[in-house]
Amino acid sequence: MLKTNSKQAAENVRAYICDRFDFTNYDDSSRPEPQTFPEIAAFILKCFRSEKYSTPEDFRYYHTENAAFADWCAGLPSVLDTCYFYNRSAVDDLGAILEETDTEKERYTEEAAENLLTSLIYKELMKGARQ
Helix, strand or coil: CCCCCCHHHHHHHHHHHHHHECCHHHCECCECCCCCHHHHHHHHHHHHHHHHCCCHHHHHHCCCHHHHHHHHHHCCCCCECCHHHCCCCHHHHHHHHCCCCHHHHCCCCHHHHHHHHHHHHHHHHHHHHCC
16 A cells, blocks of 8 residues: 555556546647646646636635636546546545555545545646646
């Protein structure tokens, strides 16, 4: 089992994000598809902010950007596969990232795993976009 703040866990989250990144609906000739993790992270965050904060009033509904990001993820955005909110087990996804056994995964409810996984994704996107 990995700690959530370990280097290996961060690498696993980055791989998870890259595997679930989908540029299909954003593909046009004016911009190339992001290739590196910093490019992917910046692109996902740009999509999140433009989709979630379409008007200035939208900023008032959330106490933190992390909370807004979680709400956006629960809406199943097309740029990032977050189906662990819908039809895939967040416990299993989180367990794979943290390299947990079945017994260790039992500590989490689906809701707790959704929250932690979304938080880890947001944290890595923010770190990646700053690179």
